[in-house]
Amino acid sequence: MQAIWDFFKNDRYAKHSGIELLEIGAGRAKARMTIADAHLNGVSLVHGGAIFTLADLVFAAASNSYGTVAVAINASIWFVKAAREGTLYAEGVETSRNPKLATYSIKVTDEAGETVALFEGMVYRKKDPIGPPARE
Amino acid sequence: MQAIWDFFKNDRYAKHSGIELLEIGAGRAKARMTIADAHLNGVSLVHGGAIFTLADLVFAAASNSYGTVAVAINASIWFVKAAREGTLYAEGVETSRNPKLATYSIKVTDEAGETVALFEGMVYRKKDPIGPPARE
Amino acid sequence: MQAIWDFFKNDRYAKHSGIELLEIGAGRAKARMTIADAHLNGVSLVHGGAIFTLADLVFAAASNSYGTVAVAINASIWFVKAAREGTLYAEGVETSRNPKLATYSIKVTDEAGETVALFEGMVYRKKDPIGPPARE
Amino acid sequence: MQAIWDFFKNDRYAKHSGIELLEIGAGRAKARMTIADAHLNGVSLVHGGAIFTLADLVFAAASNSYGTVAVAINASIWFVKAAREGTLYAEGVETSRNPKLATYSIKVTDEAGETVALFEGMVYRKKDPIGPPARE
Numbered sequence: 001m002q003a004i005w006d007f008f009k010n011d012r013y014a015k016h017s018g019i020e021l022l023e024i025g026a027g028r029a030k031a032r033m034t035i036a037d038a039h040l041n042g043v044s045l046v047h048g049g050a051i052f053t054l055a056d057l058v059f060a061a062a063s064n065s066y067g068t069v070a071v072a073i074n075a076s077i078w079f080v081k082a083a084r085e086g087t088l089y090a091e092g093v094e095t096s097r098n099p100k101l102a103t104y105s106i107k108v109t110d111e112a113g114e115t116v117a118l119f120e121g122m123v124y125r126k127k128d129p130i131g132p133p134a135r136e
Numbered sequence: 137m138q139a140i141w142d143f144f145k146n147d148r149y150a151k152h153s154g155i156e157l158l159e160i161g162a163g164r165a166k167a168r169m170t171i172a173d174a175h176l177n178g179v180s181l182v183h184g185g186a187i188f189t190l191a192d193l194v195f196a197a198a199s200n201s202y203g204t205v206a207v208a209i210n211a212s213i214w215f216v217k218a219a220r221e222g223t224l225y226a227e228g229v230e231t232s233r234n235p236k237l238a239t240y241s242i243k244v245t246d247e248a249g250e251t252v253a254l255f256e257g258m259v260y261r262k263k264d265p266i267g268p269p270a271r272e
Numbered sequence: 273m274q275a276i277w278d279f280f281k282n283d284r285y286a287k288h289s290g291i292e293l294l295e296i297g298a299g300r301a302k303a304r305m306t307i308a309d310a311h312l313n314g315v316s317l318v319h320g321g322a323i324f325t326l327a328d329l330v331f332a333a334a335s336n337s338y339g340t341v342a343v344a345i346n347a348s349i350w351f352v353k354a355a356r357e358g359t360l361y362a363e364g365v366e367t368s369r370n371p372k373l374a375t376y377s378i379k380v381t382d383e384a385g386e387t388v389a390l391f392e393g394m395v396y397r398k399k400d401p402i403g404p405p406a407r408e
Numbered sequence: 409m410q411a412i413w414d415f416f417k418n419d420r421y422a423k424h425s426g427i428e429l430l431e432i433g434a435g436r437a438k439a440r441m442t443i444a445d446a447h448l449n450g451v452s453l454v455h456g457g458a459i460f461t462l463a464d465l466v467f468a469a470a471s472n473s474y475g476t477v478a479v480a481i482n483a484s485i486w487f488v489k490a491a492r493e494g495t496l497y498a499e500g501v502e503t504s505r506n507p508k509l510a511t512y513s514i515k516v517t518d519e520a521g522e523t524v525a526l527f528e529g530m531v532y533r534k535k536d537p538i539g540p541p542a543r544e
Contacts, residue, residue, distance in 0.1 A: 007178040007179070008178055009178075010178040011176075011177045011178045011183065012173055012174050012175070012176045012177070012183075013174060013175050013176060013177060013182075013183035013185055013186050014177070014183070014185075016152070016153075016174040016175075017152075017185065037148055038148050038149060038152040039148070039149050039152075040147075040148045040149060041147045041148070041149060041150070041196070042143040042144055042145075042146040042147045042196075043143070046149075047147065047148075047149035047150070047189065047192070048189075048192045048196075048208050048211070049149055049150075049153065049185065049186075049188055049189025049190075049192045049193070050149050050185075050189070052185055052188045052189070052192070052211075053183070053184075053185025053186070053188070053189065054185075056183070056184045056185045056188070057185070060177070060184075071215075072184050072215055073214065073215055073216075073509060073530065074212070074213065074214050074215070074482050074530055075184070075188075075212070075213055076210070076211070076212040076213075076348040076392065076484055077210065077211055077212075078209065078210050078368070078375050078392070078394055079207075079208050079209055079210070080209075080368040080370065080373065080375060081368075081370070095379075095387070095390050096350070096352040096353075096387045096390065098352065098353070100532070101352065101481060101532070103350050103352060103390055105377070105390075107367075115367070115368045118367050118368065118375055118377075118392065120348065120350070120390065120392050122350055122481065122482055124508070124509070209346075209373060209394065210346050210394055212348055212484040212528065214504070214511050214528070214530055216504040216506065216509065216511060217504075217506070231515075231523070231526050232486070232488040232489075232523045232526065234488065234489070236396070237345060237396070237488065239486050239488060239526055241513070241526075243503075251503070251504045254503050254504065254511055254513075254528065256484065256486070256526065256528050258345065258346055258486055260372070260373070279450040279451070280450055281450075282450040283448075283449045283450045283455065284445055284446050284447070284448045284449070284455075285446060285447050285448060285449060285454075285455035285457055285458050286449070286455070286457075288424070288425075288446040288447075289424075289457065309420055310420050310421060310424040311420070311421050311424075312419075312420045312421060313419045313420070313421060313422070313468070314415040314416055314417075314418040314419045314468075315415070318421075319419065319420075319421035319422070319461065319464070320461075320464045320468075320480050320483070321421055321422075321425065321457065321458075321460055321461025321462075321464045321465070322421050322457075322461070324457055324460045324461070324464070324483075325455070325456075325457025325458070325460070325461065326457075328455070328456045328457045328460070329457070332449070332450075332456075341451075343487075344456050344487050345486065345487055345488075346484070346485065346486045346487070347456070347460075347484070347485055348482070348483070348484040348485075349482065349483055349484075350481065350482045351479075351480055351481055351482070352481075
């Protein structure tokens with residue numbers, strides 16, 4: 001499990017976006033993002049890209065949780081409530097898995113526990129173990 | 137059209153992500169993102185969230201190009217080629233529009249012109265004109 | 273609730289596809305489809321269109337369960353296991369709802385309880401009550 | 409190419425749904441469905457499942473057009489205009505392809521040429537040649 005935590009510690013866009021990974025378990029993960037000015041769009045709401053990135057990190061952590069590399073091939077997101085301040089949380093669970101493909105369902109909620117976005121994504125599962133970054 | 141450019145000039149997450157809007161026309165837009173260390177994930181590839189954010193900005197610009205507010209309600213993305221350096225471009229066109237809903241197709245390409253991701257999104261169209269940010 | 277059952281009794285494509293609605297509750301529904309030769313594709317597996325149609329009926333029933341008309345505007349489906357015989361079940365729950373939009377998550381399973389497909393859809397909610405078919 | 413036409417001639421759900429494949433080329437295909445009573449839902453509009461099935465057949469034909477088996481793993485559809493009579497057409501083109509994955513964009517239009525639905529799907533590409541149905 002340490003290799004996976006190291007892997008995500010090295011995720012520069014997540015760090016740049018102020019996203020913090022909270023938990024990784026078998027096929028599941030959780031993260032949070034405290035809303036700052038840098039997350040806002042032109043009308044001062046949290047940018048859809050920031051919400052997607054938060055969910056995407058959980059998607060990556062949950063799908064790589066078995067220690068072998070999983071590559072995101074598709075994701076769909078539904079934006080159901082605008083967010084403008086406070087902390088957002090994303091929590092994801094595995095919804096299917098076979099040797100080559102797996103799917104994950106991630107929910108993004110606000111501090112009041114209300115749903116901000118729903119995200120469903122599919123990965124292609126490789127045989128390679130997660131190790132030190134391939135190129136540094 | 138100036139109001140729309142101002143609107144996107146005020147998009148802090150796009151700016152924070154190094155995304156530059158290049159063109160806005162009726163139902164279409166174009167943007168670019170020069171890959172930097174801050175865009176990379178744990179294996180030094182461009183993070184899916186950064187690619188989504190680039191496409192999402194084009195989606196927002198194209199759908200708001202008529203001068204009335206359009207709110208993103210759904211998007212699907214397919215990641216088809218990894219990217220690690222150089223500049224990425226996103227270009228979007230409108231694929232349908234009625235008074236309440238519209239859809240946009242955005243393609244993200246690399247410097248060699250190869251497709252990195254495909255994005256299709258739907259907006260809910262309000263009657264409100266795009267003006268100065270509602271809350272500042 | 274009777275109006276909704278009548279509405280679905282009048283669904284000719286569901287009937288033509290051998291789909292039977294089993295339950296409708298507030299924001300949820302359940303249906304089944306016993307696989308027949310007419311559901312198969314060129315390699316004798318259940319056609320993706322038949323699986324989608326089964327999930328789509330549950331989506332429609334769940335989203336129209338409040339007695340006002342909900343119109344499907346988008347759906348994504350992930351096919352995770354092939355099916356060739358027996359009975360398929362689809363069960364759906366509401367994952368978000370505001371006055372204008374709502375989302376539903378539908379899971380299609382086989383007799384062994386294994387997941388065949390995952391479906392997530394969004395509706396636009398009208399104010400019109402569900403009544404006798406508008407045009408007959 | 410003959411093997412592919414035979415493959416689709418054997419597609420029972422497409423036939424049951426009154427769908428006729430018109431063209432198959434490298435990475436592209438076209439089909440039509442003349443609306444009949446059996447395609448309608450409870451409010452006498454063409455059922456979303458029937459529209460999906462029409463698009464899905466084109467998706468399958470286009471993605472199997474190279475003579476090796478391609479399996480649908482995901483699709484998203486946006487319903488943008490209701491249909492109630494006449495003939496619907498679906499036309500699809502390849503939007504990306506690598507050795508393992510490919511994506512296709514399918515547009516469903518009515519007789520007036522107006523867009524009824526947009527469909528984007530991804531397949532997993534196997535090495536197996538398309539031959540006589542594996543199990544009969």
